[in-house]
Amino acid sequence: MTEPLDVAGLQRRLAEFAAARNWQPYHTPKNLVAALSVEASELVEIFQWLTPEESGRVMDDPDSAARVTDEVADVLAYLLQLCEVLGIDVLAALDAKIDRNERRFPAP
Amino acid sequence: MTEPLDVAGLQRRLAEFAAARNWQPYHTPKNLVAALSVEASELVEIFQWLTPEESGRVMDDPDSAARVTDEVADVLAYLLQLCEVLGIDVLAALDAKIDRNERRFPAP
Amino acid sequence: MTEPLDVAGLQRRLAEFAAARNWQPYHTPKNLVAALSVEASELVEIFQWLTPEESGRVMDDPDSAARVTDEVADVLAYLLQLCEVLGIDVLAALDAKIDRNERRFPAP
Amino acid sequence: MTEPLDVAGLQRRLAEFAAARNWQPYHTPKNLVAALSVEASELVEIFQWLTPEESGRVMDDPDSAARVTDEVADVLAYLLQLCEVLGIDVLAALDAKIDRNERRFPAP
Numbered sequence: 001m002t003e004p005l006d007v008a009g010l011q012r013r014l015a016e017f018a019a020a021r022n023w024q025p026y027h028t029p030k031n032l033v034a035a036l037s038v039e040a041s042e043l044v045e046i047f048q049w050l051t052p053e054e055s056g057r058v059m060d061d062p063d064s065a066a067r068v069t070d071e072v073a074d075v076l077a078y079l080l081q082l083c084e085v086l087g088i089d090v091l092a093a094l095d096a097k098i099d100r101n102e103r104r105f106p107a108p
Numbered sequence: 109m110t111e112p113l114d115v116a117g118l119q120r121r122l123a124e125f126a127a128a129r130n131w132q133p134y135h136t137p138k139n140l141v142a143a144l145s146v147e148a149s150e151l152v153e154i155f156q157w158l159t160p161e162e163s164g165r166v167m168d169d170p171d172s173a174a175r176v177t178d179e180v181a182d183v184l185a186y187l188l189q190l191c192e193v194l195g196i197d198v199l200a201a202l203d204a205k206i207d208r209n210e211r212r213f214p215a216p
Numbered sequence: 217m218t219e220p221l222d223v224a225g226l227q228r229r230l231a232e233f234a235a236a237r238n239w240q241p242y243h244t245p246k247n248l249v250a251a252l253s254v255e256a257s258e259l260v261e262i263f264q265w266l267t268p269e270e271s272g273r274v275m276d277d278p279d280s281a282a283r284v285t286d287e288v289a290d291v292l293a294y295l296l297q298l299c300e301v302l303g304i305d306v307l308a309a310l311d312a313k314i315d316r317n318e319r320r321f322p323a324p
Numbered sequence: 325m326t327e328p329l330d331v332a333g334l335q336r337r338l339a340e341f342a343a344a345r346n347w348q349p350y351h352t353p354k355n356l357v358a359a360l361s362v363e364a365s366e367l368v369e370i371f372q373w374l375t376p377e378e379s380g381r382v383m384d385d386p387d388s389a390a391r392v393t394d395e396v397a398d399v400l401a402y403l404l405q406l407c408e409v410l411g412i413d414v415l416a417a418l419d420a421k422i423d424r425n426e427r428r429f430p431a432p
Contacts, residue, residue, distance in 0.1 A: 005199045006197050007115065013206050015189050020215035025264045030155040030163035034264040034358060036183070037148040041257030041361075043190075047138040048250040049242045051376065055138035069196055072187065073205035075144070076198055079183055082151075083174050088177055090184055091113045097181035098121050107128040134373045142250060142372040145257075156358040157350045160267065184378030217358050221415045223331065236431035241367035246371040246379035252399070253368050256361040259406075263354040275410050285412055289421035291360070291403055291416055295396065298367075302383050304393055306400055307329045313335050313397035323344040 007091060011080045018081065029085055036078035044073045115199060119188045127188065137193055144186035151179045227296045234297065245301055252294035259287045304323060331415060335404045353409055360402035367395045388404065 018024055046067055047055050059065040083090040126132055155163050167173040191198040201204055234240055262283055263271050273297040275281040337428040342348055369378050370391055407414040 005203055007199070010199060010202050010206070012216060013203075013205055017206060017209065021213060022216075028160045029165050029166055030158055030160055031264055032150045033148070033155050034260050037145065037152050037361060037365075038257050038261045038264060040141070040145040040148040040183075041254050043141045044250050045254045046143050048247055048254060050138055052136040052138055055136050058137055059196075068194065069201045070205065072191060072198055073201040074198055075148075075187055076202045076206065077158060078168040079180065079187070080187075080202075086176065086180075088167075088180055091115070091118060092187075093177045094118050094184045095113055095121075096186065097178065098118070101125065105129060139372055142368050145253060146369045146372060148367050149253075149362050152358050153362045156355055156362060221419055223415070226415060226418050226422070233422060233425065233431075237429060238432075244376045244379050245382055246374055246376055249364070249367045249371050250363040253361065256357070256364040256399075259357045260330065260361050263357050268352045268354055272375050274353055275412075277338055284410065285417045286421060287412055288403065288407060288412055289417040291364075292418045293397075293421065295399055295403070296418075297395060299400075302392065304383075304396055306396055307331070307334060309393045309397040310334050310400045310404075311329055311337075313394065313401065314334070314341060321345060323341075324346075 007080065010076075011084050014077060014081050015084055027081060027085060029082060032078055032082040032085060036075065036082060039071060039074040039078055041066065043075065046071065115188065118184075119192050122185060122189050123192055135189060135193060140186055140190040144183065144190060147179060147182040147186055151176065151183065154179065156162060176216060223296065226292075227300050230297050231300055243297060243301055245298060248294055248298040252298060255287060255290040255294055258264060259284065259291065262287065266283065275290060331404065335408050336398075338401060338405050341406055350406060351409060353406060356402055356406040356409060360399065360406060363398040363402055364397060365393065367399065370395065 018027060046058070046064060050058070058068055079090065082088075083093075126135060154166070154172060158166070166176055187198065190196075191201075252275060262274070262280060266274070274284055295306065298304075299309075370382070370388060374382070382392055392428060403414065405414075407417075
């Protein structure tokens, strides 16, 4: 019953969730990237008028902490659904990207 | 030497990468959400003029497949760095969000 | 009393509106571009699950027409406030940009 | 030959530009809002690592001033094209929005 808390398990839950509601026709890559960017902007909205210092204390208030946590989950949800639809292994993609960045920006 | 390919391991690599370059002062939550939204938009840019059908074939072309994979990695990189800075367990956040969505949108 | 409906007049109204509420300290260029991108994403949200054809009929429904019109106004509001703060003549900027694009993309 | 520098004139130039290149099929409202949000994010990208103070000095450097001016023009270009396609009078929309905001946020 309980899926392990890893990316593959969450990806499976999200796919089953969408399939059970017949949402797959809406989940074109184009629509999923739009939804991903909208969720990322909802995160930006929380921070838009804050000073850098205030932004560092955003988790001190339970309401804004819950809001940020909720939006972070939404971003990951659309990112994992996009990768599922496109057949991208997102952890391998990030691992390879960090490798490239280590060559591109050598540590001093 | 090789970190396991899981979220915690990638999060650790990203934190070490930023620390080695003294980038932490730039990594306020406010700046990281801005960077996250910029990367999400770079994904949108790839798809903006495509029809829904063309968007479904984006991985068929090696160049656009590489570009999409690269941007997906950037989105995850900033999302994980944001969650690290804010102390959010992103997998638990998504798991809880799917639970809430299952109650909010009951399957037919 | 009635300002002329041109960009300069609207820009003046927006500046007076912000000044009367002491909002200028929040209106750094960095914050205004964030707010602008958030409003642009609220427009995207209206269209994110629509087919291209449905998106062309969005003004047929009075509710969605009002919502689109409202978000379009918000985008222009932040764009004009940003240009005011930065001293950019946005109409001249666009005119010059079209000139450049005419050279960059010659008509067939 | 020279169009007046007002919104209607720029909107006409943009429409003629797109028509001469047969770009109208791409200019669905859905695609135009995506392009608008992408351009807004390119503005955010310029500011993403700047402090509030640095963001206030962005026009002091000729290169970044040119870049900001260029992106501001792109945002207005897509906003005007969107309004053209949807039949929205963007200046009237903003005027009405400021009226509503004056009632919603009374000045102290």
